[in-house]
Amino acid sequence: MSEPATGPLLLLDGASLWFRAFYAIPEKITAPDGRPVNAVRGFTDMVAALTKQHSPSRLVVCLDLDWRPKFRVDLIPSYKAHRVAEEQPAEAINAVAEEVPDTLTPQVDMIMEVLEAAGIATAGAEGLEADDVIGTLATRERDSEVIVVSGDRDLLQLVRDTPVPPVRVFYVGRGLAKAELWGPAEVSTKYGVPLENAGPAYADMAALRGDASDGLPGVAGIGDKSAAQLITKFGSLDALRAAATDPASDLAKGVRAKLIAAEDYLKVAGPVVRVVQDATVEFSRPDLLPGEPENSNRLAELAVAYNAESPVKRLLTAMAKR
Template identity: 55%
Template structure:
């Protein structure tokens, strides 16, 4: 099980009231929510291995160079990512808690969690479940990789394989990124091709496949193009030359070997006890330990 960590702790932060605090008054709603959601996932899905994938660079320079509007709307006035003031201090404490529990985390300088998820899912040989609220990750779905989409919440996970992606969006999962490039995605600052909506994008991807093949067909005047779409594609050639590499998850992220087995007992019990006392997270930690023991067999 590969967790899109930021996706889950942002969801936890907004799902659990900010009034949930540590004994000293600090907010711990994201920590408690993340642990409870993760415990629920482990308990329900029973993975033997688990990794929280991190955004060590939430807006990589290589993506901004390709698409300057990429996540531009999320930049804080002072620079950096616009993260709620009450969430930012919780993230290091959450990572400390995961380390004390013995649960693996993975990230790489210059890359987003999306890239780490894509690399780890691609290089593994076991069945993989990717937990995320980012629809771009639907491109990872294969017969071996299932995307557990959290858009409707952890209690209503959508298990998305190739058949489910095609049924919902009308495109092959391996070309979901091409579909997103054409359609655009405001949440990532991706403009899309002017005048090309979801239906036209799905039709083009279903017929021609990758953006590069769509562009080639538009240039040659292939008769299979919907009326008027070829001109719209030709008007966006510069964008279409750059955007695919910005949207597709990287498969070459330098993530070393991981001890990602779910342990039956915490790796650092003393540190875990100290964190539980400091943060007042005894309930979530107990639930996580119970789930870990069940998963570890």
Template identity: 55%
Template sequence: MPLDDGRLPKLLLLDSASLYFRAFYGVPDQRKDESETPTNALRGFLDMIATLVTQHRPTHLVACWDDDWRPQWRGDLVPTYKTHRLTEGSATVEESPDDLTPQVPLIRDALAAVGIARVGVPDHEADDVIGTLTTRHLGVMPVDVVTGDRDLLQLVDDANAVRVLYTGKGGVREPDVATESMLREKYGVPTGEAYLEMSVLRGDTSDGLPGVRGIGDKTAAQLIEQYGSLAALRAAVESGDPAIKGARRTNLEAAADYLDVAPTVVRVVRDAPVPQVDLALPRQVADRLALDELAARYGIENPVSRLLTALGLG
């Protein structure tokens, strides 16, 4: 049903850390004095939101947050999960560039001052917030997920108007728009669920998931296509299907323990305890004084102005 301004409802979910890490590495550091607080990730993140709002015209927007970037329950299932990202000597702290760390609280403050919803959940990653909010809004409004993380391609669902705007190469201005036809064309799988199962077989070094030895993207997709699902493939291995032989059979059998738990680790949670909050775009700046002070103190007047203009609040 159209809103008062004629727009159809649309929910835009931001994988916040994915975007502000990209901004940090992609936006130049303009400081003249290293004693100043860096702001490149903050400026870039605000500009990204302005671009996304302008191009996609959502009516609802959420900055989804990693309250726990490596939940213990995932690490218990696959001990290598994200361990390469841990700060040396720590079991819980994510390694982060020194100049990015002080900017994360500023991003939080900016979102709060503007009035953009920011949602995180204890013991869950932003991916789980995204999965839960997507599930809640199936059939209610279209959902676009903005991320540089291929794991979230599992959410693609044409029937329920769920797309992923994947920022891998083109950034937020020219993302790869992931639909089921794109999954078929690029990865050889027909659905988001099939992509998930293919990714379990393939593994993901960026997340510390080993996958099955000798199985890459193409072979994983072929196996899921041939057998229909990971469960059916495993049943074929266990029943001695003669089509699975040699090193492939050996490697699949050797990976049995991994395959028992990896789908739970890779699959985003769809029913995390995400609080009920107002996800609509702000109709007015939530805290103009705080926003003005933040903009003046850190010299971010221009990106703040661009964001407010995009939101219709300028």
């Protein structure tokens, strides 16, 4: 009887990767029928390369079933608001979808077909982002090392050494060739947060300093360095907020004034920035990465139809050799 697979659980931030694939490869790459397939080819190659590099025993492509969840918008209405088409009326802002290039949208369906034929699992949670799916799966994993693959630094909040197994983030924000593997030590060194709780401290720091790319204003006058220093000194965002209203606390007058002025934001920022860790996640199939495709004939048909024979071949080779 063969030994059970011992590789890591690889959690891929689906949209983060196929957006990068779309912009990294020219749209002039088309299928025989003329449809652009640059994202299909690029994403498939990414999955192949990640499988070859990390030799996962399990792999899940995590999906945004709602890229702008209502609970986050209710707490901070500006959350990702700038990503919504400008012509939309304000009252419709929660209902519209994130702007996606017209030629990328149909390619997402193509990618889903390739994943299904290959036997690679996808997963989503109703009303939540891929970050929340990843947060839930990483938090509840107790058997295998977890490697999260994303270009979103927010997921650095998940890194851990203990309890076993560890969680690492393979950050691809500068492209797959320049990707970096982040654990607590790397997050602590880079951002100046405590090593012992680097992940949660990063989330608190991110909430405090804000993030313009997500529509989070942060506290005026507090940047990365000062946010990290404050979280390190007081231990958490909640403890810092308590210190701001405590006259006896060791908090500089100017910083105290900034925190008090931003209290309405700070009391809701934590739940918006922190990923959900107890979502109800639904899978398309079991997450065990097969050594051969679920439907070889169908995958071969798709490879030809989408001008993706070379990327699919590389994916199959990686799956077989992991």
